[in-house]
Structures are given as structure tokens and as C-alpha cells.
Amino acid sequence: MTGSGRLPLLFLDVDGPLIPFGPREGGHPEYPGGPWPPGGGDHPLLGRIDPALGPALVALPCELVWATTWEDEANALVSPRLGLPELPVVHWPAPSETDEADARAGLHWKTRALVALAAGRSFVWVDDEITGADRRWVAARHGGRALLHRVGPAVGLTAGDLRLIGDWLRAV
Numbered sequence: 001m002t003g004s005g006r007l008p009l010l011f012l013d014v015d016g017p018l019i020p021f022g023p024r025e026g027g028h029p030e031y032p033g034g035p036w037p038p039g040g041g042d043h044p045l046l047g048r049i050d051p052a053l054g055p056a057l058v059a060l061p062c063e064l065v066w067a068t069t070w071e072d073e074a075n076a077l078v079s080p081r082l083g084l085p086e087l088p089v090v091h092w093p094a095p096s097e098t099d100e101a102d103a104r105a106g107l108h109w110k111t112r113a114l115v116a117l118a119a120g121r122s123f124v125w126v127d128d129e130i131t132g133a134d135r136r137w138v139a140a141r142h143g144g145r146a147l148l149h150r151v152g153p154a155v156g157l158t159a160g161d162l163r164l165i166g167d168w169l170r171a172v
Helices: 053-058 072-082 097-104 111-118 132-141 159-171
Strands: 009-012 063-066 123-127 146-150
Touching: 009 111, 053 072, 053 159, 063 072, 097 111, 111 123, 111 132, 123 159, 132 146, 146 159
Parallel strands: 009 063, 009 123, 123 146
Antiparallel strands: none
């Protein structure tokens, strides 16, 4: 993946990291303020996105990339909510027999594609479905440094997560 420089990439998922879901005592926080994309009020989960995450993400020394099944909708609906500019988007390849074998081995279906897109460049991957199998696969096959950071889907991305990611990025 080419970009504006050689900053590390930050591959960012939406469901889980930015839109918390699943069981949570007391329910999920809602953020009625902040920017809303055109038609965004119709989407029932966008209110769970904390608009304060946008400036925190932009402040990280990296190139942000959407790595989500939302694909281009992330730019249309999520970026405005966070006050982010339009970001590069990972367009996922069609499922293959390799993906089925990877799934049987416990590898996430995004892992192989993200390593290929990083092409040896340092990267962070923020997702709620990362496992040890993904970390081992990336460590064995990626030529650059990588941080695979799992976010709890019921809580989403926290200030602690952002500190850890920021520290890692500054060390790279």
C-alpha cells in the first residue's frame, strides 16, 4: 500500500473498536452531540461512536486506513462522525479456498490481506477479533514491525488503547 510517506499504517476496524456491541452492564454509552453525516441519524449504531476518538486518532503518528466490512461506507458515515478526512479503504478480495483453510487454522480472514497490503511496512491493526493465531502468522510472514491490538467489543477503543498504540507508533 502506498501512501503519503513511510509512516506506519494503522488498519482500523469499525464494529467493536469504534461501535461497541455485545453485552455490557448498563448498556452502551450514546454520544448524541458531535458531527453527524448526512443521513447518519438513520443508522441506529452511529450514536455509539465517541466523536472525541477522531482527534485522538488523527494525532497518532501513522497513516489511518479503514480495514472494515463497511469499506467505502466508513468514509461516508463514520469519518464525518469522527471529524476525520476521507481515508484509504481496504477493499477485501472475494473469499477463496485459502480463506477457508486459514479459518480452519484459526487465522482471521483479514490477516493475509492486511499483511499483503502493508508490503513490509510497519503497521498496527486494531480489531476486536484478533487472536494468537493472527499474531503468530504475522510474526512469521511480515517483514516489518507489527502490532496487532485486540479491542474488547463491548467497550470499544479506550484512552488506554490509544496510549498503548501511540507509544508503539512513536517507538517505531
